[in-house]
Amino acid sequence: MEQKDDIYYIEKVIEGQTNAFSYIVEKYRDIVFSIALKVLRNRDDAEEMAQETFIKAYKSLHTFKGNAKFSTWLYRITYNTCISEVRKRKINYTSTDEVEIKDEAEEMNLDGIPEENRARVIKDAMDQLPKDEYTLVLLYYFEEQSVDEISKVTGLSESNTKVKLYRARKKLYTILNDMMKDELYTIL
Amino acid sequence: MNELEDIKLKALLQSMKLEKPHEDFSARVMNRIFEESNVLETIKAQRVLGRGFWIFILIFAAFMVVTFFVMNSGVPAAGDSSQLIPALNSGISESYNNFFNKLGTVPLSIAGILIASSILLFIDRIISSNQKLFTS
Numbered sequence: 265m266e267q268k269d270d271i272y273y274i275e276k277v278i279e280g281q282t283n284a285f286s287y288i289v290e291k292y293r294d295i296v297f298s299i300a301l302k303v304l305r306n307r308d309d310a311e312e313m314a315q316e317t318f319i320k321a322y323k324s325l326h327t328f329k330g331n332a333k334f335s336t337w338l339y340r341i342t343y344n345t346c347i348s349e350v351r352k353r354k355i356n357y358t359s360t361d362e363v364e365i366k367d368e369a370e371e372m373n374l375d376g377i378p379e380e381n382r383a384r385v386i387k388d389a390m391d392q393l394p395k396d397e398y399t400l401v402l403l404y405y406f407e408e409q410s411v412d413e414i415s416k417v418t419g420l421s422e423s424n425t426k427v428k429l430y431r432a433r434k435k436l437y438t439i440l441n442d443m444m445k446d447e448l449y450t451i452l
Numbered sequence: 453m454n455e456l457e458d459i460k461l462k463a464l465l466q467s468m469k470l471e472k473p474h475e476d477f478s479a480r481v482m483n484r485i486f487e488e489s490n491v492l493e494t495i496k497a498q499r500v501l502g503r504g505f506w507i508f509i510l511i512f513a514a515f516m517v518v519t520f521f522v523m524n525s526g527v528p529a530a531g532d533s534s535q536l537i538p539a540l541n542s543g544i545s546e547s548y549n550n551f552f553n554k555l556g557t558v559p560l561s562i563a564g565i566l567i568a569s570s571i572l573l574f575i576d577r578i579i580s581s582n583q584k585l586f587t588s
Contacts, residue, residue, distance in 0.1 A: 282489045289478045294470040301471050311473050318481045319488060377464070386468045405465040433461070 270334040277325055289318055292335065295407065296342045302398045303346035313349055317342045336413045343399060343417055377444065389439040397432035404429055519548065 269287075276284035296317050301310035320341050328337055377385055390398055396418070403409040403417060415425040474480075 282486060283482075285485055286478060286482050289481050293477055293481075294472055297473040297477070298471045307473075310471075311477060314473060314477070315481050315484065319484055322485050323488065382464060382467050383469050386464050390465075390468065401465065405462045406468065406470075408462075436461075 271330060274325060274328065274334065277322070285318075285322055288321070288334075288338075292338055293318075295402070296338065298402065299339065299342050299399055300346050302402075303343075303350060303395045309349070313346050314342070317345050320345060332416060333409075333413060335407065336409060336416055339403065339407075339409075339417045344419075377440070385440065385443060389436055389443060392439050393432060393435060397428065397435065400425065400429050401432050401436060 270291075273284045273287045277288075293314065297310055297314045300313040300317070301307060304310045304313060317338070321338055324341075328334065390401065393401065399418065400414060403414050404411075409417070411422055411425050411429070414420075414429070415422045418425065420428065
């Protein structure tokens with residue numbers, strides 16, 4: 265249904281109704297901005313790149329054939345635009361790869377996270393993931409994209425995507441575990 | 453990691469609130485898009501071939517028509533054109549014949565290079581005058 269909606273508005277834009285593009289902007293702005301923010305780590309830069317992404321998408325909308333999901337196509341533009349910008353500016357980030365994956369991460373009880381804190385806890389945990397792993401987890405769990413679609417967005421092979429996704433998931437569990445422990449210590 | 457945990461993680465992640473850009477973000481994006489759209493429309497509306505080109509073509513066509521009538525022996529009612537203005541007409545005919553005779557001796561490869569260069573220059577002119585259209 266969502267894809268059908270996207271196609272409907274895309275066709276309107278191609279026919280010359282530029283206004284119809286605002287549906288696309290409204291629908292995808294938060295996720296495009298979130299990816300850009302994770303990669304660039306600066307709100308102003310992220311807004312600029314998110315804007316650039318939508319303009320690029322608008323200009324090349326006629327090249328979108330509809331074989332893949334529109335969201336996959338748009339996220340690929342987002343990811344590539346942001347990565348190119350990082351390379352252009354030669355921004356060096358300290359990676360959070362030092363997060364040590366612990367075996368206990370597998371046994372974490374997600375139900376143990378208090379409901380009222382869930383949104384904040386998960387956001388804080390996600391913020392600690394490196395940009396590539398953040399994008400993988402966000403696309404797989406939040407956007408419910410398949411491994412095949414994610415590999416198209418990131419340019420990784422399917423097997424590499426699976427491995428990275430597995431590692432990202434374990435790392436996220438480790439971070440969540442540590443956060444929950446800290447919260448427990450605070451309460452006690 | 454079992455499937456149930458995966459589903460739980462999905463539910464947990466979907467409860468996450470995404471980062472939001474500035475409130476006027478969508479308006480700014482749409483303004484830029486309208487600007488881009490206007491630029492593209494203007495470029496599309498612009499003529500690729502300027503007025504100078506068409507004037508040149510007209511002069512060339514006129515020259516060809518005049519040449520045709522001058523060379524056509526059956527045109528003057530009272531006889532050959534050389535009988536009307538003998539000196540001038542023979543001069544024009546001679547130059548014309550010399551020019552085309554010399555042109556005929558130009559090797560085919562040189563003619564090919566000249567034509568190819570002209571085409572390339574013409575394409576370059578089109579691309580440079582519509583740079584925004586080609587880079588979009």
